[in-house]
Amino acid sequence: MAYELHEVLDTVRMTESEHFDIRAITLGVSLRDCSSSLPQTVRARAYDKIRRVASHHVTVAEAIEALYGVQIANKRVSVTPITLVADGLSAADFVALARTLDTAATDIGIDYLAGFSALVQRGMTRGDAAYFDALPEALAATRHICASVNCGSTRAGINADAVLRLAKVLLETARLTAKEDSLGCTRLVGFCNAIPNNPFIAGAFHGPSEPEAVLNVGISGPGVVLRAVRDVGLDADFGTMCEAIKRTAFKITRAGALIGRKAAARLHERSGVPVSFGIVDLSLAPTPKEGDSVGEVLRCMGLEDVGGAGSTAALSMLTESIKKGGVMATSRVGGLSGAFIPVSEDPVMARAAARGHLTIDKLEAMTAVCSVGLDMIAVPGDTPAETLAALMLDEFSIGMINNKTTACRLIPVHGKGVGDTAAWGGLLGTTPVMPLKRLSSKHFARRGGQIPAPIRSLTN
Amino acid sequence: MNIRRLVDRIADAMAPGADPARVEAVAAAVLDFTSPRSTSGGDRILITAFGLDRQGILAGITNTVSGAGCNIVDVSQKILQEYFTLIMIAEIATMRISLTELQCQLTVAGEALGVRVRAQHEDLFAGMHRP
Numbered sequence: 001m002a003y004e005l006h007e008v009l010d011t012v013r014m015t016e017s018e019h020f021d022i023r024a025i026t027l028g029v030s031l032r033d034c035s036s037s038l039p040q041t042v043r044a045r046a047y048d049k050i051r052r053v054a055s056h057h058v059t060v061a062e063a064i065e066a067l068y069g070v071q072i073a074n075k076r077v078s079v080t081p082i083t084l085v086a087d088g089l090s091a092a093d094f095v096a097l098a099r100t101l102d103t104a105a106t107d108i109g110i111d112y113l114a115g116f117s118a119l120v121q122r123g124m125t126r127g128d129a130a131y132f133d134a135l136p137e138a139l140a141a142t143r144h145i146c147a148s149v150n151c152g153s154t155r156a157g158i159n160a161d162a163v164l165r166l167a168k169v170l171l172e173t174a175r176l177t178a179k180e181d182s183l184g185c186t187r188l189v190g191f192c193n194a195i196p197n198n199p200f201i202a203g204a205f206h207g208p209s210e211p212e213a214v215l216n217v218g219i220s221g222p223g224v225v226l227r228a229v230r231d232v233g234l235d236a237d238f239g240t241m242c243e244a245i246k247r248t249a250f251k252i253t254r255a256g257a258l259i260g261r262k263a264a265a266r267l268h269e270r271s272g273v274p275v276s277f278g279i280v281d282l283s284l285a286p287t288p289k290e291g292d293s294v295g296e297v298l299r300c301m302g303l304e305d306v307g308g309a310g311s312t313a314a315l316s317m318l319t320e321s322i323k324k325g326g327v328m329a330t331s332r333v334g335g336l337s338g339a340f341i342p343v344s345e346d347p348v349m350a351r352a353a354a355r356g357h358l359t360i361d362k363l364e365a366m367t368a369v370c371s372v373g374l375d376m377i378a379v380p381g382d383t384p385a386e387t388l389a390a391l392m393l394d395e396f397s398i399g400m401i402n403n404k405t406t407a408c409r410l411i412p413v414h415g416k417g418v419g420d421t422a423a424w425g426g427l428l429g430t431t432p433v434m435p436l437k438r439l440s441s442k443h444f445a446r447r448g449g450q451i452p453a454p455i456r457s458l459t460n
Numbered sequence: 461m462n463i464r465r466l467v468d469r470i471a472d473a474m475a476p477g478a479d480p481a482r483v484e485a486v487a488a489a490v491l492d493f494t495s496p497r498s499t500s501g502g503d504r505i506l507i508t509a510f511g512l513d514r515q516g517i518l519a520g521i522t523n524t525v526s527g528a529g530c531n532i533v534d535v536s537q538k539i540l541q542e543y544f545t546l547i548m549i550a551e552i553a554t555m556r557i558s559l560t561e562l563q564c565q566l567t568v569a570g571e572a573l574g575v576r577v578r579a580q581h582e583d584l585f586a587g588m589h590r591p
Contacts, residue, residue: 001536001547002582003506007589008547012508012578066560069580254587262583 010251014224019292020252021071022259023220023285025061026114026199027267028206028278029053029213031080039093042086043100050077050104050113053213056270058109064263070255073220073287073427077105078204079115087127094134098145105144112187114146114204119194121156122450132162135169139184140176146187146202150194152396154403157453158192160393164445166190167388171412174381178414181422185411186376190392192399192406198335199281203372203407214278215267216335217260220285221252223292225318229300241301242321249282249325256280257330281335282326283371284318286346288429294318294339295348306349307358315339316369336405338371344424344431345376354432360391368398373407378422378433381414388412390441393451401454473519486522503553504533504582507566511575513544521546521577524569529556544575549582 014020034045054077061075079085079101086097098116105113116138118128135147149166152158170185177184189203196207199216206214228248232241257280264277286294295306298314319338326333341363343349352358360377367373373395379388392408399406413422416433423430470486471478509521518537525532530550537546555562563579570577 001534002549003547003585003589005536005538005545005547008506008508008585009545011585011588012510012580015580016576016578066563067581068584069578070584251588255584258583258587 014221014252015070018221018227019223019287019289020221020255021073022217022256024074024076024199024201024218025072025259025263026076026078026204026216026218027054027057027213027275028078028197028210028216030206030210031082031085032208034085037088039086039089039096042089043097046079046085046097047100047104050079050101051108053271053273053275054110055108056267060263060266060270063266064259067262068255068259070259072259074111074201075109076112076114076199076201076204077108077110078199078206079113080208081115081117081119081205083118083125083127083131084208087125089127089130091130091133094131095138095141098134098138098142102142102144110144112146112201113144114148114201115206116145116147117149117205119150120159120162121150121153123159124162132165132169135188136172136176136184139173139187146204148189148191148194148203148205150191151392152192152400152451154193154400155453155457158393158396158400158451160445160451161448163190163392163396164385164389164448167385167392167445170388170410171385174412174414181416181424182381182411182413183424186409186424186428189407189409190396192396193404195335195405197279200283200285200336202409210278211274211276213273213275215260215264215275216278216281217256218281218283218285218335219252219256220287220292221248222284222286222294222297224248224252225284225322226291226293226297226300229297234302238317242317245318245321246325249322250329253280253282253326253329253333257332260332277332279332279334280326280330282322282333282337283335284322284339286340286342286349287427288345288347290347293346293348294341295346295352299348305355305357306352307362311362312365312369315341315366319369319371336371340372340375341366341370342376342409343434344378344422344429345427347429350429350431353434360434360436364394364398367395367406368402372405373399375407375409376411376428376431377409378411378413378416378431379436380417380433381412382417383412383436384440384442386440386442386445387436389445391436393445397451400451401456403456470519473516485526486519504549504551505530505559505579506582506585507546507548507550507577507579509544509546509570509575509577511544511570511573513539513542514574517544517573517575518546520569520573521548521566524565525550525562528562528565529554530562
């Protein structure tokens, strides 16, 4: 037999009972050739381009699922940051463009279309300003569109004006989608050091220097890592535990790279458009399913609950071990790569938050070592825009100073407060509304301007 | 694997439809250990089955796979306590139906036999466990 029994059982068990799946297979499509001064031309070109390149995306992904017996949870498309394609448009035109993209997403059968994005870390053009004006309505009027705004970077510093504006957009989006617990905000993320090849929603976009079409894969697998940590037992030292995680990460990365390569080749074959395989993003992404939780991995490492002392250290070991195992498996590692800690999507974290074990302050500390940031956190709907902005400035500063990606996906749930629960269903999950300190940051956030780039930006 | 026991087992499992030619065909497939071929050829699947042991599992799965036109190149089965584990490698170049159809047929056959059957492309296993 070409394979040992334990090897075969290992793989089958991962795919069968430990929820190993490909979280996202995201086809990046360049819309750089869709620009025009006429809004209707931009819309028509964008729609046609997405149809031409991505219409086989879902069927190819489904065939790959059957071939390997590995579930692909989400089939997505990311596009060039829309403000680069449509800079001359008015706010109303941006909303119309969002609707067109949403129709394209529906027509090709994908779950999300991301890249309704702006890169404003140094400042805004008139088009960026129109984009901000359009965002709340664009999100409220669509189901598939994901938006992201890069507000800062290690090289540029942080555009505090954009951050305050984003906070106001959040509150307005929350109000417009109040009936669904402010669902619109789950598709809007602010970044520092956003990256151009992230396959994960809501922050994916097809970077301006990416090729015509590129396929990126986001692997999942907290359940698989949980088993590895459980198997080494509580007596194993940290080195042994990290080694076990690394070995597991190696295997799931290999599977992710295989699936990405095959899917890109098939898509190229079917669409006739050159589709290259981009990267595997190694981020562990939890789901509301039992046993598919990053929080449970941390608990299994020996913590009574997520949020307790040791949580940041535990998360740092998890993130690092995943990266180390992954880079040995393929040279195509990229994206965010680490571990996500989206509170609502991870039932163990949501429960820890409900019990008061996991606070926003601890989460902020954990984001210094996780793969992204303050993610899927419900906060009171009456939080002032300045407080939201200041919270984002905190988070983006961690990214800027440490030269890492950080992000905020905060949901100020309109009409709800501490003690209430927000429920979005599906992979987005359910979470308590988390308390924020009632201290004013009004004068701080309203200063505006640019937070200067750190000394670390001067690396040449 | 004990060949005598294997042949007896196949004959028992196929009874009363066992004839020497069919038993030989199944046994030959089981014993074809000679050339575990390249793991990167891209045209082989691994079929795995797990469940409580009972008569006819190997024969049932083999019939389904062979009936689909696949060429079985390697089989390994283990019985640990009362649990049955089967791993089969088959070439799919000559398969007459789609992989999805084969997977459906195997699921149906497995349900009748009380085992869970999966068919996955070999590259997944090679990717995870081979350099």
